[in-house]
Amino acid sequence: MPEKGIGELISELTQEVRMLFRQEMELFTVEMKGKVIHAAKDAVAMGLGGVLLYSGLLVLLAAVVLGLATVMPAWGAALLVAVACIASGIALVLKGQKDLVHLKFTPEQTAESVKETAKWAKTLKSTSSHRRTSFGSRSDIRKAI
Helix, strand or coil: CCCCCHHHHHHHHHHHHHHHHHHHHHHHHHHHHHHHHHHHHHHHHHHHHHHHHHHHHHHHHHHHHHHHHCCCHHHHHHHHHHHHHHHHHHHHHHHHHHHHHHCCCCCHHHHHHHHHHHHHHHHHHHHHHHHHHCCCCHHHHHHHC
């Protein structure tokens, strides 16, 4: 099997680097989609919390109306429901906010893969420079001949 020329080797290396770059971009895309889905779930929890807060406000207004219409039992029950809705809404909003703040939008797997690729490229570079410098001086070339 004949050895490949430098041009062919460089061409193959270029194609492999392009393919590696495409794979890195695919990994980045997949990783970021996962993070966006997680953020969307947290946003839904915050939205649901907002709806419960609004419902609590409406029930609280109903409690005020019932409080004016009757003595204690009716508006007391409405007030209890309003406080429960508001507390639930606050808990959901705070949970979603806390989870969203702690979510890292950095593509960790892609970064690690890029570091490994850079490390590999450095070893490839040092190997190729070692080949070039094996006959670095004229005396070394004469000795080899």
